[in-house]
Amino acid sequence: MAKFKKKTNVKQDIPTSSMPDVVFMLLFFFMVTTEMRKTSLEVKQQIPKATQLRKLMRKSLVANLYVGEPTKVQQYGKEPKIQADDLFIDTKDIIRWVNEQKAKLDEVERDQITVSLKVDKDAKRGLIADIETELRKANARKLLYSTLEDNDQN
Amino acid sequence: MARSTPEIPNASMADIAFLLLTFFLVTTTIPNNKGLSIALPPPPEANPPEDVKIQERNMFKIQINSSDALLIEGEPREDIRTLKDEIKAFILNNGKDPSSSDNPEKAIVSFKTDRGTSHKRFIELLDIVQAAYYDIYAEQAGVSNAEFRAAASDLSIPSNKAIYEKGRAGIPLNISIADPTKVGN
Numbered sequence: 001m002a003k004f005k006k007k008t009n010v011k012q013d014i015p016t017s018s019m020p021d022v023v024f025m026l027l028f029f030f031m032v033t034t035e036m037r038k039t040s041l042e043v044k045q046q047i048p049k050a051t052q053l054r055k056l057m058r059k060s061l062v063a064n065l066y067v068g069e070p071t072k073v074q075q076y077g078k079e080p081k082i083q084a085d086d087l088f089i090d091t092k093d094i095i096r097w098v099n100e101q102k103a104k105l106d107e108v109e110r111d112q113i114t115v116s117l118k119v120d121k122d123a124k125r126g127l128i129a130d131i132e133t134e135l136r137k138a139n140a141r142k143l144l145y146s147t148l149e150d151n152d153q154n
Numbered sequence: 155m156a157r158s159t160p161e162i163p164n165a166s167m168a169d170i171a172f173l174l175l176t177f178f179l180v181t182t183t184i185p186n187n188k189g190l191s192i193a194l195p196p197p198p199e200a201n202p203p204e205d206v207k208i209q210e211r212n213m214f215k216i217q218i219n220s221s222d223a224l225l226i227e228g229e230p231r232e233d234i235r236t237l238k239d240e241i242k243a244f245i246l247n248n249g250k251d252p253s254s255s256d257n258p259e260k261a262i263v264s265f266k267t268d269r270g271t272s273h274k275r276f277i278e279l280l281d282i283v284q285a286a287y288y289d290i291y292a293e294q295a296g297v298s299n300a301e302f303r304a305a306a307s308d309l310s311i312p313s314n315k316a317i318y319e320k321g322r323a324g325i326p327l328n329i330s331i332a333d334p335t336k337v338g339n
Contacts (some may be wrong), residue, residue, distance in 0.1 A: 016168070023171035027178060034182035047186070048274045050281040052288055052299075055307040056187040116189065119273045126269025128276075129334045132194055141194040145277060146186060 043068035043083050048121040049150035056144060061112050063101040067127065068120030080123045091130045098138035114142040190280055211253055212260045214244045216279060220270030220337050234282060241286035258325040265331045283329055291321030
């Protein structure tokens with residue numbers, strides 16, 4: 001019996017003194033790599049995958065448009081909609097929206113505005129082609145189809 | 155003389171840090187600034203439609219219908235694995251094959267979709283066409299495909315610009331995306 005008792009005498013505490021350090025490290029990682037949510041998404045966003053990605057360097061020149069089926073189907077129906085900032089817009093409002101975005105930039109940089117289209121993979125080409133036509137009219141001709149990196153093929 | 159050293163209780167430090175961590179996890183997003191970059195043509199009104207004669211041999215036609223089925227150069231196609239190499243051969247034909255392009259400057263890859271084509275399918279095909287072009291550029295500039303794309307993303311650095319211009323020399327990115335047809339919606 002005495003032998004068994006000796007064995008149960010092993011110290012069982014996990015040292016927790018370094019826990020705050022570990023957690024702070026995680027915290028700093030997230031603070032550095034992420035950014036604050038500016039808009040709350042009202043459309044479904046399942047971004048398609050692609051391999052030939054290009055990265056946008058100047059974030060101040062990027063304006064985001066979200067396209068997809070509304071998350072509140074009861075309220076807005078199932079047809080894909082365009083979300084700009086925090087509200088739904090119509091295709092005919094895109095020119096005005098582009099001009100608003102351009103007005104935020106310096107005058108010399110206005111032509112370099114890049115529109116990042118974040119389109120749900122189930123959205124149809126028809127709507128996107130309409131958006132493209134409006135963007136051409138608004139003279140915002142740099143376009144980026146936002147995609148995720150596909151690591152399977154390369 | 156024994157003096158009591160003042161101590162700050164730090165047992166709750168981990169809890170506080172976790173709280174902050176959770177807050178940041180919830181309120182932030184990982185930014186995604188990557189994607190397929192294209193340049194749109196000038197506005198429709200600016201240049202009235204004039205009949206530009208493009209020879210049939212200089213066009214590589216990709217058509218996608220409303221049920222996402224493909225026509226490549228007029229032929230129905232299921233398997234798209236060899237498509238990238240076909241496009242590369244088409245662009246770099248330089249008049250060798252009389253049914254393929256005259257030279258890279260005249261070669262055009264033409265997209266035609268339907269209003270009912272899904273965005274996923276469109277991106278899949280656009281990705282293949284861009285892969286063909288970037289492969290050619292990268293080879294001409296003597297770098298890998300990924301290196302060329304990284305260089306093209308930031309042209310403000312002179313060495314990047316040199317790679318970019320060397321790769322693009324004589325081979326414009328001729329991808330034409332036509333207005334979609336209206337069969338399905």
